Amino acid sequence: EAQVTQNPRYLITVTGKKLTVTCSQNMNHEYMSWYRQDPGLGLRQIYYSMNVEVTDKGDVPEGYKVSRKEKRNFPLILESPSPNQTSLYFCASSSVGGGGAFFGQGTRLTVV
Amino acid sequence: AQSVTQLDSQVPVFEEAPVELRCNYSSSVSVYLFWYVQYPNQGLQLLLKYLSGSTLVKSINGFEAEFNKSQTSFHLRKPSVHISDTAEYFCAVFSGTYKYIFGTGTRLKVLA
Numbered sequence: 001e002a003q004v005t006q007n008p009r010y011l012i013t014v015t016g017k018k019l020t021v022t023c024s025q026n027m028n029h030e031y032m033s034w035y036r037q038d039p040g041l042g043l044r045q046i047y048y049s050m051n052v053e054v055t056d057k058g059d060v061p062e063g064y065k066v067s068r069k070e071k072r073n074f075p076l077i078l079e080s081p082s083p084n085q086t087s088l089y090f091c092a093s094s095s096v097g098g099g100g101a102f103f104g105q106g107t108r109l110t111v112v
Numbered sequence: 113a114q115s116v117t118q119l120d121s122q123v124p125v126f127e128e129a130p131v132e133l134r135c136n137y138s139s140s141v142s143v144y145l146f147w148y149v150q151y152p153n154q155g156l157q158l159l160l161k162y163l164s165g166s167t168l169v170k171s172i173n174g175f176e177a178e179f180n181k182s183q184t185s186f187h188l189r190k191p192s193v194h195i196s197d198t199a200e201y202f203c204a205v206f207s208g209t210y211k212y213i214f215g216t217g218t219r220l221k222v223l224a
Contacts, residue, residue, distance in 0.1 A: 004155075033212070040121070042202065042216035043156075058211070090155060092212070099163065100146055101212055103155040 002027050006091050006104035013081055013111055021076045021107050023091030030096045032074040033058065034066065036087040037106075043090065049074055050096065081111040114139045116203050118215035125193055126223050133188040133218045135177075135203030144206040145186040147177055150217075151199045159201070162186065173197075198222045 004025045013019055025032065033048035035058075045058030049068040063085055065077040074093075078085060088108050092101040117136045125131045137143065144163050148156040160171040167179040177188045186203060203215040 035214075040216065042118075043214040045211060045213075048211065092156075094212075099144075100158045100161050101156075103148075103157070105155045106153075 002102065004091055004093050004102050004104040006089075006107050009105060009107060011107060011109050013109070015082055015111055016080050019078050019081060019109075021078075021089060021091075021109070023074045023076065023104060024072050025074075025091075025093040025102065026072065027093060027095075027102065028071065029093035029102075030071070031101075032068065032091065032093045033101070034064070034074070034076045035090045035092065036060065036085075037090060038087050046076070046089075081109075083111050085109065086111050114143075114205060114207055114211075114213050116205055116213050116215040118203055118218050120218050121216065122219045122221065124221045124223055127195055128192050130191050131189065131193050131197075131220065133201050133203075133220065135186045135188065135215060137184050137186065137203070137205045139184070139205060139207055141207050145177075145179060146204040146206070146212075147171075147175070147186070147188050148202045148204060148214075149199050150202065156202060159188075193220070193222050195222050195224060 007022045030051045034046040035043040044060045047066040049055045091104040094101040115138045146161045147159040149159045150156050160169045162179045170176045175190045200217045202217045
């Protein structure tokens, strides 16, 4: 089954404690990206990757890091989380042809 | 910069009535257009897409959208809604900048 898998689904952490949200896809997609979803703001892109070792900033990259060492994985790293990073995060993948993105189930992060 | 505008943040409609969710985009280049649906506590699912060809595209559950290049619109319609259509709907564009840009979403509430 074609899918994008994110872990964990829910996470509560404290300010400043480094965390990683994993994302994996099994469709051999070149393009992967991370979004955060906040009420009234829709989805905003954090980072995206066109292929292995190729990443670029989206619209709201501050406070986040990513890496793309393997084609299937695209983890999101928060080195020092802050309360304003409390949000619902989605990972997505697609082919470079832009035929539509597949989304993970989301990770609800709360930073206290 | 490209953008997607969904003017209606919420649309209440009675069951079996028709509905239209509006989407306008701004782009100086050719784009691919999408509608996604998000049910509570779930990720986004691709509802339908326009890549090329016929400007009227349809989904398997009765939704349709029409690409109008002159008005830069991609409105979503359904002639008769069901309670199960209650969800949040996002319009998105994908362009040569290799980014998916989402609107802020429209909450469709179907009333019995």
